[in-house]
Amino acid sequence: MSRHQAPVGVDRLIHEPARLAIMTNLFVVESANATYLLRQTGLTWGNLGSHLAKLEEAGYVTITKGFKGKQPQTTVALTLQGRTALVGYREQLLATLAPVVGS
Amino acid sequence: MSGLTDLGTLEKQAFRRFYEDGIFDLFLGLMLGTMALGAFATEWSGSETTGLLVMIGVSLVLVVVSMTVRRRLLSARLGEFKPGSIRRRRISFVRFALLGSVVAGVILFGLAAAADVSIGSLEVLMPLVWFVNAVAVFGAMAYFLDVPRFYLHGFLFGSAMPLLVWPDVLWDYRLQPWVAFGVPAAIITAFGVFKLVRFLRDYPVLSTPEPIDV
Numbered sequence: 001m002s003r004h005q006a007p008v009g010v011d012r013l014i015h016e017p018a019r020l021a022i023m024t025n026l027f028v029v030e031s032a033n034a035t036y037l038l039r040q041t042g043l044t045w046g047n048l049g050s051h052l053a054k055l056e057e058a059g060y061v062t063i064t065k066g067f068k069g070k071q072p073q074t075t076v077a078l079t080l081q082g083r084t085a086l087v088g089y090r091e092q093l094l095a096t097l098a099p100v101v102g103s
Numbered sequence: 104m105s106g107l108t109d110l111g112t113l114e115k116q117a118f119r120r121f122y123e124d125g126i127f128d129l130f131l132g133l134m135l136g137t138m139a140l141g142a143f144a145t146e147w148s149g150s151e152t153t154g155l156l157v158m159i160g161v162s163l164v165l166v167v168v169s170m171t172v173r174r175r176l177l178s179a180r181l182g183e184f185k186p187g188s189i190r191r192r193r194i195s196f197v198r199f200a201l202l203g204s205v206v207a208g209v210i211l212f213g214l215a216a217a218a219d220v221s222i223g224s225l226e227v228l229m230p231l232v233w234f235v236n237a238v239a240v241f242g243a244m245a246y247f248l249d250v251p252r253f254y255l256h257g258f259l260f261g262s263a264m265p266l267l268v269w270p271d272v273l274w275d276y277r278l279q280p281w282v283a284f285g286v287p288a289a290i291i292t293a294f295g296v297f298k299l300v301r302f303l304r305d306y307p308v309l310s311t312p313e314p315i316d317v
Contacts, residue, residue, distance in 0.1 A: 028114035029184045034317040035309065036182025040117060049317045065315075074317040 010096060013058050014089045018043055019051050023078065023086050026061065031077035052076060060085055115249045118190060122250045123305075124176055125298025130169040131256055132292030135263060135284055137161045142280030180306040193247040200243040204236050226272050230265040237261030252294070259287040 014020055021041040026032060032040075038048055055061045060082030064075045078086075108116075137158050145154030177183075186194065211232060241257025244250065267283035270276045 024110060024113060025117070028110050028117070029187050032184035033182045034313050035178075036184045038309070038313075039181055039306070045311060045314055045317065049314075052317065063317075065317075072313055072315040072317075074313065 008096070010092045011085055011089045013054065013060070014085060016051070018047060019055060020089075022048070022051055022055065022076075023060065023082065026076060026078040027083065027086055031075050034074040034076065037076060055082070058085075114187065114190065117184075118186065119249050120181060121177055122248065123298060124173065124302045125295040125300075126169055126173040126176065128252075128256065128291055128295030128298055130165060130295075131260065132288045132290075132295055133165050134162060135260060135288035135291065137165065138263070139281040139284035139288060142284065146280075176302075179308050180302075197244050197247050200240050204240045208232070208236060226268050230268045233264040234261035256291055256294075259291055263287050 014023055018041065021043075022037060025037060025040045034045075034048065034052075037043075037052075038045065041048065043051070052061060052063060056063050059079060062077050062079055064077075066073050066075070140161060141154040141158030143154075144157040145151050148154070212229075215228075237260045238257045241253045241260060245253035245257070263284045266278055266286075267280060270278055
């Protein structure tokens with residue numbers, strides 16, 4: 001297996017560390033704005049935006065853009081599909097690592 | 104990027120961070136200080152109504168200012184989130200406990216007054232009720248909001264009334280109200296200042312504000 005390859009059967013979209021951080025942070029809340037996610041994950045605006053776009057494209061998150069006063073406000077929430085995918089990712093990863101964990 | 108941890112701890116850490124600004128500590132300390140101010144105003148004016156009005160007026164200002172400052176401070180530096188269902192239930196419980204303590208206090212005081220309990224036994228009983236109430240309510244806050252320092256605040260807040268009354272009843276030694284309320288208030292306020300300074304240092308306003316196309 002090459003260095004950047006995900007274990008077989010594991011959701012590659014979630015397996016990327018930055019996206020995993022976004023997904024897990026969203027999993028424990030109902031919704032959060034972009035500033036919250038930026039603080040929690042330590043990503044840059046550019047990185048955060050591109051990862052969110054990929055997650056939205058996959059149907060894992062919903063992104064609502066608006067304004068709070070004159071400030072842009074982006075609210076992000078995990079969809080049911082996203083929640084299911086993260087739970088599934090956990091199961092897949094545990095199953096993949098089971099022999100290692102069991103040893 | 105921050106290190107990943109289990110989801111329960113992640114949620115707890117994220118939520119707890121929203122109490123690291125020290126504003127609630129400052130609010131609590133200054134509220135206790137307001138009671139000292141009320142007692143001082145009563146002595147100075149010779150009228151309990153004046154003392155009560157000063158206390159209510161300053162308390163209202165404190166509530167409005169601390170809520171406004173807290174919202175702006177946290178929103179700009181930490182962002183905003185809607186908690187999950189478990190956390191929402193825990194917050195509701197804390198609100199219920201706060202409301203319940205106020206209602207229970209009023210009922211107890213009313214019953215004691217209606218039953219014409221002698222002033223001597225009230226003087227011993229009421230500080231105890233105050234103390235137990237403060238420890239229970241702040242203990243619930245500490246436990247359900249996952250902010251352990253509120254246990255200490257409960258003890259300090261609760262100790263003010265016994266400090267004022269019991270030495271007088273037991274040893275005929277009367278502490279000045281501004282000392283009984285002021286000392287715990289000063290400790291809690293100092294905590295708040297320390298937390299606020301650290302929060303401002305650790306979480307500066309983002310150098311690049313949120314772009315339109317995140």
